Amino acid sequence: MIEYYTDVYGNVRGKRKSRNPLKRIGGYFKRNWVGLLLVSPVLLGILFFTLVPMVSSLYDSFFKYDGITEHIWNNFANFTRPFTDDREEFFKAISVTFLYSIINIPLTMVLGYALALFLNQKLKGIKIIRMLYYLPVVIPTVIYGLLWRNFTNLEYGLGNQIITSLGLKPFPFFTSKNTAMATLIFLNLFGLGGNMVLWIASLNNIPKELYEAAEIEGAGWGTKTFRITIPMCSPMIFYNLIMGIIGSLQTFGNVFVMTGGTPGPKNSLLFYVMKVYYTAFSGSPEIGYASALSWILFVIIGIFTLIVFRTSKWVFYGEDA
Amino acid sequence: MIQAKRMISRSKLAKRGIKISVSYLVMAVLLLFFLFPFFFMFFKSLMSDAESYSLPIRFIPSKFTVTAYKTVLDASLLRYLGNTLLVVGFNVIAVPLSASLCAYGFARVKFEGSNKVFGIVLATMMLPSVVVQIPLYVIFNMLGWIGTLWPVTIPNIFGGGAVNIFLIMQFMRGIPKEIENSAKIDGANVMGIYFRIIMPLCMPIVLFIMVNTFLGVWNDFMGPLIYLQGNPDWYTLAIGVYYKFMGGLSQRNYPNQQMAVGVLMVIPPSILFLIFQNQLIEGVTMGSIKG
Numbered sequence: 001m002i003e004y005y006t007d008v009y010g011n012v013r014g015k016r017k018s019r020n021p022l023k024r025i026g027g028y029f030k031r032n033w034v035g036l037l038l039v040s041p042v043l044l045g046i047l048f049f050t051l052v053p054m055v056s057s058l059y060d061s062f063f064k065y066d067g068i069t070e071h072i073w074n075n076f077a078n079f080t081r082p083f084t085d086d087r088e089e090f091f092k093a094i095s096v097t098f099l100y101s102i103i104n105i106p107l108t109m110v111l112g113y114a115l116a117l118f119l120n121q122k123l124k125g126i127k128i129i130r131m132l133y134y135l136p137v138v139i140p141t142v143i144y145g146l147l148w149r150n151f152t153n154l155e156y157g158l159g160n161q162i163i164t165s166l167g168l169k170p171f172p173f174f175t176s177k178n179t180a181m182a183t184l185i186f187l188n189l190f191g192l193g194g195n196m197v198l199w200i201a202s203l204n205n206i207p208k209e210l211y212e213a214a215e216i217e218g219a220g221w222g223t224k225t226f227r228i229t230i231p232m233c234s235p236m237i238f239y240n241l242i243m244g245i246i247g248s249l250q251t252f253g254n255v256f257v258m259t260g261g262t263p264g265p266k267n268s269l270l271f272y273v274m275k276v277y278y279t280a281f282s283g284s285p286e287i288g289y290a291s292a293l294s295w296i297l298f299v300i301i302g303i304f305t306l307i308v309f310r311t312s313k314w315v316f317y318g319e320d321a
Numbered sequence: 322m323i324q325a326k327r328m329i330s331r332s333k334l335a336k337r338g339i340k341i342s343v344s345y346l347v348m349a350v351l352l353l354f355f356l357f358p359f360f361f362m363f364f365k366s367l368m369s370d371a372e373s374y375s376l377p378i379r380f381i382p383s384k385f386t387v388t389a390y391k392t393v394l395d396a397s398l399l400r401y402l403g404n405t406l407l408v409v410g411f412n413v414i415a416v417p418l419s420a421s422l423c424a425y426g427f428a429r430v431k432f433e434g435s436n437k438v439f440g441i442v443l444a445t446m447m448l449p450s451v452v453v454q455i456p457l458y459v460i461f462n463m464l465g466w467i468g469t470l471w472p473v474t475i476p477n478i479f480g481g482g483a484v485n486i487f488l489i490m491q492f493m494r495g496i497p498k499e500i501e502n503s504a505k506i507d508g509a510n511v512m513g514i515y516f517r518i519i520m521p522l523c524m525p526i527v528l529f530i531m532v533n534t535f536l537g538v539w540n541d542f543m544g545p546l547i548y549l550q551g552n553p554d555w556y557t558l559a560i561g562v563y564y565k566f567m568g569g570l571s572q573r574n575y576p577n578q579q580m581a582v583g584v585l586m587v588i589p590p591s592i593l594f595l596i597f598q599n600q601l602i603e604g605v606t607m608g609s610i611k612g
Contacts, residue, residue: 032433034511038426039435041419042442042486045479050445053456060456067459115351121344129348131598133355138590140540142559143583146566147358150365150576158361161378190358197602242447250449253542260567273451280455281547287459294451301449 057291065288067280078292090293092267093275096181100271101248104185109240112195113233119196120203130200134193145257148187149174174259177268184255184269195240202236203229231316238308238315245304249297252277272297362587366390366580373577389581398582400554401561404470408557409538411474416534417489417527420481424489425515429501439490446483450543458547468552473544485530488604492526493519529604532597536590558586 029036061078063071082090119130139147152159152173160170173183210228219227230237252273255264263270263278276297280290361380365373366389368382373389426432427439461472480486496519504514520527538557545560553561566579594601 028433035426035430035432035435038430038511039423039432039438041478042423042480042483043438045476046442046445049457049476049479050448050453053453053460054448056460057452057456060459067462118344118347123341123344129352131595132352134598134602135591135594136355136358138536138594139358139587140559140590141542142563142567143362143586144358146562146579146583147362149567150579151361153576156374156376156378156576158378158380190355193355201602246447246449250451253546256546257542257563257567276451276455277547280458281550287455290455294449294455298449298452305447 058295060288061292061295063288064286065291066285067287071288074288078289079296081289082293082296089267089270089275093270093272096268096270097249097251097272100181100185100251101245104188104248105241105244107185108188108192108195109237109244111189112192113199115192115196116199116203120200130193130197134197136190137194141253142257144254145260148258149260152183174269175265177264177266180259180264180268184258187258188254198236198240199233202233206232234315235317238312241308242305245308246301249301249304359587362580362583365576366578366584368577370575370577373580374575389575389577390585393578393581393585397553397561397565398558401556401558404555404561405539405557405559408470408473409535412477412534412538413531415474415477416481416485417530418481419478420485420530421489421520421523421527422515423480424486424493425519427486428490428493429519430511442480442483443487454543454547461548467548467550468555470549470555472548473538473541473557481530481534488530489523489526492523496522525600526604529597529600532593532601533604535593539586539590562586 060071062073062076064074064077065071115133119126119133151157154160154170154172154175157173159173163169163171172179174180206229210232211224214224214228250273251271255269255271256274256277259269263274272293276290276293279286279293364381367385367387368379369384369386369388372379372382372384427435427442457472458467461467464471466472500518500522501514504518509517540559541557542559542563545557546563549555549557549560553564556564562582566574566582
């Protein structure tokens with residue numbers, strides 16, 4: 001059996017395949033060592049900083065372990081605990097995270113899309129306007145927290161000053177369990193520019209001929225939007241959905257800085273990853289339980305991404321794809 | 322007939338004019354919304370201590386003063402800035418270098434099964450970072466790395482992130498093979514081709530990755546929060562500012578001072594964004610459309 005391959009210099013060469021598996025592996029490395037050497041950093045990186053940690057975290061999750069002293073085997077206690085002892089807090093974290101995701105993902109997608117449609121006109125200065133809309137995205141997370149904590153402060157914050165001057169009752173923002181989530185989601189809107197630029201690029205990718213053809217056949221705004229624009233943008237909707245699910249379910253930093261490291265009044269902002277963080281890095285760290293919790297989240301995220309991938313028949317990748 | 326046509330086009334023009342003015346009006350209102358955080362920080366930072374923390378609450382200071390900036394810019398903040406610049410400096414070089422070498426291996430040199438291996442690399446992008454962060458903390462702790470800058474720098478030598486590799490690969494595909502082949506005929510080796518030909522041609526995307534890395538490091542909160550804990554000497558700005566200005570109601574927590582730090586920390590990424598906006602937005606969208 002002769003195998004053909006292209007060597008480093010681009011010449012096609014043939015070689016007899018050996019039956020000895022060791023020789024075959026040796027041959028593989030001999031033929032491909034340059035390429036393998038070049039990509040070796042990322043392969044080692046995945047090994048050291050992804051695979052090893054994942055295996056060790058799976059191992060830790062079956063033990064009572066504080067990260068320093070010895071591992072004590074405790075069967076599946078770490079995996080049953082969320083449904084028994086720790087049920088209340090676990091399901092609070094799940095419900096907070098899901099509520100946030102269910103509102104936040106579609107909201108940012110729809111509003112980002114609307115914003116993109118609006119800014120996709122050919123007007124003077126539109127580029128500068130787009131850029132300025134994007135600008136809040138570069139505000140570092142910590143400053144975002146400082147800024148809005150200050151703005152929503154009940155005694156000396158500007159937020160309530162504005163609200164009361166409009167003749168409305170003062171708003172409790174992050175200090176009430178009823179309004180904390182709404183406040184958080186509203187403040188997210190300042191980052192809408194990030195979503196908008198993705199949509200604009202996606203809109204510009206739609207061939208103009210499609211609209212021209214539709215107009216000749218007398219299609220109105222609705223037909224054009226629902227039969228051309230949205231289907232042609234479906235890869236972007238898909239991408240946003242996947243990234244939205246992965247990102248939203250792991251919400252941490254922006255809430256942590258907004259609440260000053262607390263889970264909000266009556267745990268109303270106890271996001272899942274915050275729970276994991278408190279479990280792993282409190283006064284009495286429980287690395288074992290935290291590992292189990294993070295694996296549960298991993299499975300949840302995996303299931304949702306899989307569902308989206310499996311039901312992605314509606315995504316249109318162009319004729320030739 | 323002609324007149325009728327003119328009338329129609331005139332009324333159409335008028336309609337279009339109205340539409341444009343309405344558009345600009347809505348844009349202006351939205352612009353106020355999106356720029357509000359910047360104005361809010363800026364004005365508050367120029368208030369005196371007392372005014373920023375007393376009634377009536379003002380948006381624009383009654384008297385402009387820079388005392389907040391003077392108080393805020395102390396030795397510890399400069400220390401945090403120095404640490405951040407160390408991390409930024411390291412990563413801004415390490416990330417594109419490592420990512421482009423790997424991309425060169427995947428996209429140009431290639432090896433048997435390179436597409437499959439690259440699939441695995443891309444798949445790691447989808448992994449939730451929590452699953453890795455806690456065990457990494459344990460591992461770094463064993464190595465004695467917690468409270469040092471190693472955990473936020475060394476991992477970046479290893480490939481610089483799957484997204485960056487992917488972006489550079491996309492870019493390399495656009496470079497004609499002939500350039501490379503003629504260099505081969507002239508006797509250049511793989512590394513020579515990479516440094517003399519591929520790397521210079523990839524500069525636009527490398528520049529994007531450098532700027533993006535700067536923004537990422539400058540902004541990173543969770544990494545330093547976990548890995549730098551307990552050692553203020555090595556705090557980066559993000560985490561240093563968090564602990565220093567978000568604690569209890571100490572003297573340090575006057576709103577004007579908080580916002581002065583905010584303004585100082587927002588300036589570098591804003592300037593970078595304004596300079597490189599085209600590349601940044603292009604890069605962001607490239608990753609999503611082609612991916």
